Amino acid sequence: MAGVLLSEAEKTFILHGVQSDLRNDGRSRQDYRPIELELDIVTHANGSARVRLANTDVLVGVKTEIDVPKPEKPEEGKVEFFVDCSANATPVFEGKGGEELATEISNFLASSFASSMSFDLKTLCIIKGVQCWKLYVDILILECGGNLFDAVSLAVKAALHNTMVPRVETVAMDGGNVDLQLSGDPYDCWRLDTKNMPCLVTLSKIGEHFIVDSTAEEEECSMASLVFSVTDGGRLNSLCKTSVGSLHPHTLAEALKVGVDVGVRLNKALDQALAREDRRLEADKPERFGFLK
Amino acid sequence: MPSDNRRIQGPEVSSPYCLFQSGNKNVDVHSGRSEVLSSRKDSRKFMEHRKIYLKTGVVSQAKGSAYVEFDNTKVICSVFDPREIPNRIEYSQHGELFCVFKFAPFSCLTRRAHQQDAQEKELSLCLKRALEPAVCRHEFPNFQVDIYVMVLENDGGSLAAAITCAGLALADAHVPMYDLVTAASLGVTGDKLLMDPVEEEESLCQNPNKENQNHGLITVALMGAHTQVTQMWQTGSMTAACVSDALTHLVQICEETYPIAQRCLVKSVVDTISKKAQ
Numbered sequence: 127m128a129g130v131l132l133s134e135a136e137k138t139f140i141l142h143g144v145q146s147d148l149r150n151d152g153r154s155r156q157d158y159r160p161i162e163l164e165l166d167i168v169t170h171a172n173g174s175a176r177v178r179l180a181n182t183d184v185l186v187g188v189k190t191e192i193d194v195p196k197p198e199k200p201e202e203g204k205v206e207f208f209v210d211c212s213a214n215a216t217p218v219f220e221g222k223g224g225e226e227l228a229t230e231i232s233n234f235l236a237s238s239f240a241s242s243m244s245f246d247l248k249t250l251c252i253i254k255g256v257q258c259w260k261l262y263v264d265i266l267i268l269e270c271g272g273n274l275f276d277a278v279s280l281a282v283k284a285a286l287h288n289t290m291v292p293r294v295e296t297v298a299m300d301g302g303n304v305d306l307q308l309s310g311d312p313y314d315c316w317r318l319d320t321k322n323m324p325c326l327v328t329l330s331k332i333g334e335h336f337i338v339d340s341t342a343e344e345e346e347c348s349m350a351s352l353v354f355s356v357t358d359g360g361r362l363n364s365l366c367k368t369s370v371g372s373l374h375p376h377t378l379a380e381a382l383k384v385g386v387d388v389g390v391r392l393n394k395a396l397d398q399a400l401a402r403e404d405r406r407l408e409a410d411k412p413e414r415f416g417f418l419k
Numbered sequence: 420m421p422s423d424n425r426r427i428q429g430p431e432v433s434s435p436y437c438l439f440q441s442g443n444k445n446v447d448v449h450s451g452r453s454e455v456l457s458s459r460k461d462s463r464k465f466m467e468h469r470k471i472y473l474k475t476g477v478v479s480q481a482k483g484s485a486y487v488e489f490d491n492t493k494v495i496c497s498v499f500d501p502r503e504i505p506n507r508i509e510y511s512q513h514g515e516l517f518c519v520f521k522f523a524p525f526s527c528l529t530r531r532a533h534q535q536d537a538q539e540k541e542l543s544l545c546l547k548r549a550l551e552p553a554v555c556r557h558e559f560p561n562f563q564v565d566i567y568v569m570v571l572e573n574d575g576g577s578l579a580a581a582i583t584c585a586g587l588a589l590a591d592a593h594v595p596m597y598d599l600v601t602a603a604s605l606g607v608t609g610d611k612l613l614m615d616p617v618e619e620e621e622s623l624c625q626n627p628n629k630e631n632q633n634h635g636l637i638t639v640a641l642m643g644a645h646t647q648v649t650q651m652w653q654t655g656s657m658t659a660a661c662v663s664d665a666l667t668h669l670v671q672i673c674e675e676t677y678p679i680a681q682r683c684l685v686k687s688v689v690d691t692i693s694k695k696a697q
Binding site: 197198226229230232233236237240241242243244352357359360361362363364365366367368369370371372373374375378379382383385386 | 434438529537538540541544545548551552553625626627631634635637642645646647648649650651652653654655656657658659662663666667670
């Protein structure tokens with residue numbers, strides 16, 4: 127992905143490490159690297175979050191705008207995911223270089239949030255068939271150190287948790303025109319229900335084993351990787367094989383169990399972190415860290 | 420995105436008329452549910468695949484081509500000679516596949532645009548990932564093979580049909596391969612599994628009926644001789660047990676369609692030889 131060059135000997139070293147359940151940074155196969163999470167860091171966005179997963183850095187901003195619902199779904203709002211693989215992360219992304227990866231991530235996110243059980247778009251409706259909220263979820267990849275899918279999904283879920291949608295006070299239909307009155311108080315907002323929203327878990331197969339949270343070097347050694355989108359309750363919202371290589375059906379079935387198990391734990395950890403962040407923000411003077419520490 | 424002004428553009432915003440028809444199935448998805456749960460409209464069994472028609476060598480000017488029909492789902496695919504990867508400076512050790520998946524403008528209930536939309540881009544990538552493991556890419560380093568898939572008519576399972584079709588077209592184009600790829604799709608709604616759903620059943624599977632109900636679609640591509648899953652793509656929301664159950668059914672169906680694809684290739688070889696003998 128990021129164009130890491132590894133020799134055969136280095137690859138064998140990583141492979142042997144995975145075999146003996148001790149990776150070259152000291153983790154076991156199912157350990158994540160330390161994750162940093164910060165909420166509400168962009169003032170102009172309705173919700174924002176930054177996730178740093180060791181060397182992977184992702185910034186997500188959510189903007190809300192008013193739009194007309196789709197004619198086939200008159201009572202639903204809209205949500206769109208945009209991924210920007212900026213050349214800041216790696217020169218490979220320069221020009222159209224990051225486009226394929228960006229569409230892959232944004233499409234996968236869209237299909238994982240598509241189920242109405244995870245994200246009920248009906249809550250974003252203002253007037254049926256006439257007006258609705260549209261959420262623009264913009265994902266900026268600042269640094270790319272492996273395991274982009276997981277980091278992006280954590281940041282997206284956190285940013286959506288942080289999103290404040292302004293409350294509509296009155297709606298009047300004047301002829302064919304809609305007259306919206308929003309609350310004058312900028313803090314008079316409601317928040318989205320993120321309980322059932324999924325997190326993504328990438329499992330990479332190195333040798334005979336699956337590992338979570340692979341570094342860029344490990345991604346280079348992996349023959350096949352699977353991305354799962356798992357909700358809090360252990361349900362699968364989306365699943366896709368993302369790299370070159372194929373898997374035996376038995377291996378796939380085993381990976382399924384591991385993926386769901388890891389996903390449930392990841393969701394739990396994120397929920398705790400979000401609650402902690404909320405408490406910190408609610409305190410009178412929230413301690414401000416540097417934007418990019 | 421630059422607009423294509425050589426084509427006659429429709430009005431900026433238009434909506435399909437079927438939304439306004441009475442008894443519109445898009446608005447009232449749940450009406451057909453109880454019917455589907457008892458039996459299927461085309462009187463198939465729940466685990467029965469539609470009839471498959473395969474043909475290779477349909478486009479004379481392409482290096483290889485194939486045509487696949489799953490009843491009303493019709494897909495055509497052309498594969499062209501390897502060429503150097505455009506706009507690439509560094510040397511790539513493995514050859515690349517360049518896949519374009521496109522719905523014909525008239526193939527679906529609503530009109531599709533001429534330019535690829537997000538869904539088509541996603542399906543293109545899925546197709547590429549499904550074919551990559553089957554092709555001996557080290558045989559043509561620094562070259563790419565172009566694969567163009569066009570869905571002429573979509574009645575569900577177009578990705579599965581496209582993967583099978585592209586696999587056959589690659590073989591027909593004499594691209595070195597480890598194995599043929601066949602694919603199948605399956606819909607889940609509640610505790611019912613529907614093999615190879617038609618479009619109506621697909622839209623039924625995309626909407627949950629009540630809370631905590633399994634729903635969604637799964638497509639699996641398989642290399643039959645090696646029993647290797649080359650692609651698995653699931654959407655919706657379901658439990659892991661449901662997914663692995665569906666996986667076993669899908670692998671079984673893919674293995675059943677594998678000999679059909681083989682026979683189709685054998686037939687095309689026999690035809691070519693007998694033509695040359697004349």
